[in-house]
Amino acid sequence: MLSRRALIYLGERLVLVAFTAVAVSSIVFLGVHQLPGNAFLSDRRIDPVALQAIMHHYHLDLSLFDQYKLFVSGILRGDLGESLVNRGIPITPLLLREATVSLEVGAAALIFTIGLGMVLGVIAAIKQNSWIDYLATATSVVGYSMPNFVIATVLVLIFAVYLYNWSGGAIYYEIGWNGTYGTLGQISIPAFALGFPYASIVARLTRASMLEVLRQDYIRTAKAKGLSDRIVIIRHALRNALIPVVTILGPLTIGIITGSVVIENVFGIPGLGKEFVQSILSRDYNIVIGVFTFYALAIGLANLLVDFLYTAIDPRIRY
């Protein structure tokens, strides 16, 4: 299990993640307060007295410094304030629910990315220069040269439009879903669109790393012991080949988090990404700050998780 030193390291990293989240939200806080106008200006019928009351309710009549103090003390308690548009709705529970939705799709995309990427990569490496290798390589090239919003749009066209027409409306992908938990069908197609470009990268990397590992002396040692090819590949090669793959897991997770903004909007998924765009458009700045804070936390924790994954896979790395 985790040693004392590793626990101390974990603690330090968690403090760092929290600090980063506060820093990111502070920058966004200061940024949005520099923008002209506010969420209430579109309410044409609002009278000056009512506006004054609203401004007071949201502490917008205070000085920037006082507002910031209130904001930081709130964020340290986990309170991100109230929505400016849907008055009286607290932001933290709302975003937590939406984060759950995003997590479903994101986790599915990540599993799909790693699973498909690794399987394709390993097969391509073992069958190097065979038609399987060429097919996997060609698929990968297509995968990572196509941005995920293109893939998403094509998938919507196929599953929501063509499939609907072809089956006479019996089976099709319904754009937009309500509630927190999506069905397997609702999750899998966006997850595919989100993960496919990254799966291609993982496949390329796994292939290259696997080919490199298969040339190593210890693979020859394993064969000289009389182990079967299957055991040599799974036990001796794959684990070593995964080390560079774990390295890109950090940037990859970030890519999936940021990619979800586009994908959720294309598929109408009620997650953080959709909220992000909507809140900017409606100038709901409190929510904008909240979404940024969530993203900062998610990216920080994902990187932390990747760093600890290293120690699980490579005994030479210890914290």
Next chain:
Amino acid sequence: MTAPVLQVKDLKTQFFTDDGVVKAVDGVSFDLHPGETLGIVGESGCGKSVTALSILRLVQEPGRITNGQILFKGTDIVTMPDDDVRDIRGKDIAMIFQDPLSSLNPVLKVGYQIEEAMEAHTRISGKVALSRAIQLLKQVRIPAAESRVEDYPHQFSGGMRQRAMIAMGLANKPSILIADEPTTALDVTVQAQILELLRDLNQETKTAIILITHNMGVVAGLCKRVLVMYAGRIVEQGPVEQIFHDPQHPYTWSLLQSIPRLDADRKDRLLSIEGLPPDLIKPPSGCRFHPRCRFRIERCFHDDPSLMDVGPDQAAACWVTMRRALAQDGQARA
């Protein structure tokens, strides 16, 4: 004399590269008797390692065994189905490699890598395998074997890694242990310890050892018999002492002359062998050593010598042989 445990007959291993066919091993034959210690010596690229890898059919693409037989207890390894070769690897014939750091898997515990060698060939419980791994580590003189068995290779020193490799090789009590440059990557003092260990193990377990090295001194320390290889061929073979005292092939003689000696006269310069090892895609005509040979005669340029008896149990592939060359040298000076 008992029947040989391994017979290599006219082995040819070639690499089919884009530049042409590299004849890495070109007609090598030798016998290995039970419990014997045999050295194979030669420069880098003379085919000694490829010979060793061929015995276990571990030569990698684009290399292939194109001719010959490798008879292990009478059955030919060259034509055996893959599964049968796998049964022999690590169980009857074990192999240890040059660089013990790169030859051990960095992400698996040392003990586990030893246990795995046993589990590949016998059904044993994890507990038995573990205690046997500890016992093997003790046998190769690793201190605190009980706790060391849980270590990873990077936690071992160079010498200990090579000991662990040897323990792995001995796990199934093989009848042959092939050691490919087992001391090259180690310090001189550690080299001596590893050689001593191999010598002791050879006497304790009666495992035959094939020691592959470029170092004549290492051969002298461990082996009874030696094969000298040059350009994919055996150029001289015989008992170690005889070869050391009375080498008949000019190549062997040059190799021995190029060993630095503490008792040599300071004024004597260390003799190096002129030129480079030959291109094995297009080996030289006649005797392959002739372009670098100081004693060559007309015949060496076009006539390829095969091994001829030059003494009791000693054979050399040379038209001249050192006996005659040195006699003529003496006459010329007189």
